[in-house]
Amino acid sequence: MSGLDSNPFVDPVDVNPFQDASITQATSRAAAANAGEFNPFSASEMETHTGKTIPLSAASSQPAILQTSVEQSAQANAASGQADLLRQQEELEKKAAELERKERELRNSSSSSSGGAGRTPNAGENNWPPLPSFSPVKPCFYQDFEVDIPEEYRRICKRMYYLWMFHSATLFLNVLACLAYFTASADYGVDFGLSILWFVLFTPMSFVCWYRPVYKAFRSDSSFSFFFFFFVFFFQVAVYIIQTVGIPSGWIASISMIGxxxxxxxxxxxxAGFFTVNAVLAVILLKMVHSKYRRTGASFSKAQHEFSHGVLTNQTVQTAASSAAASAAQGAFGRSQGN
Structure with missing residues (x-):
């Protein structure tokens, strides 16, 4: 029966090869030897492990986004510095051009004051009106926008010159319109005569009285020239409005002639349309000149100083004053002797 109770699937002999007495004794001796020799705090072990250790500070690095922001700030600083240099360069170039213009102006004025045969051509010589060389009448004024007028005022000064030319053409057309008006009715002969007088008289007077003052004002920043221009040009605008309305050949007169x-x-x-355009352009340019005038730093006190200084230093005025004083003194002396 004992043979039937045994497990047929179990080895009849449970043998463990590592439980042999000789093997167990050898392994126990080796383990003891190794345990006695290992010292984790020995100098050799510390050197070995210390050489393999990586410090945390060496392994750490800056984030990529920080490097990008630093580079962008450096580029922005470089760009702003370059922009400042360019702006300073432009300012220096403007000042150099202004100094060069003033130097040419002084040179032209000195050469024109010397006069005679020693004056060189195109050095401050009168060049307006542009007359042929064989003409007995010589130019009366010197005009050069590129030399005399600064760049910031050059455009408005040229527009004033074009307005004067348009003004002269309008006065000439007014003569033709008054002539046609006179042919339609003999009662308008006076208007035709006045139109001729206006063309002959007001064409040069407008050039001298309001165009040349504004040219001189922009050329030399003259406060007196600015005030003289404003005073005269205001009346010129009023005349344009009157001529547009119908005195003598404006809209009223032209509409009355339709029938x-x-x-x-x-x-x-x-x-009448030409006079209307003159009036509109004159008002616009008057506002533009006034805005430029406010930027130049001109004032009424400066205008008074320029006027008094110019009158006192003018040789013609001094001669006239001395002559008048001498005549008055002689008259007083003669009356005293007569008494």
């Missing part, structure tokens, strides 16, 4: 003579009315309407 009696249509061709004459059309000619007069064209001239």
């Amino acid at each position: 009696s003579n249509l061709p004459v009315a059309v000619v007069m309407m064209v001239v």
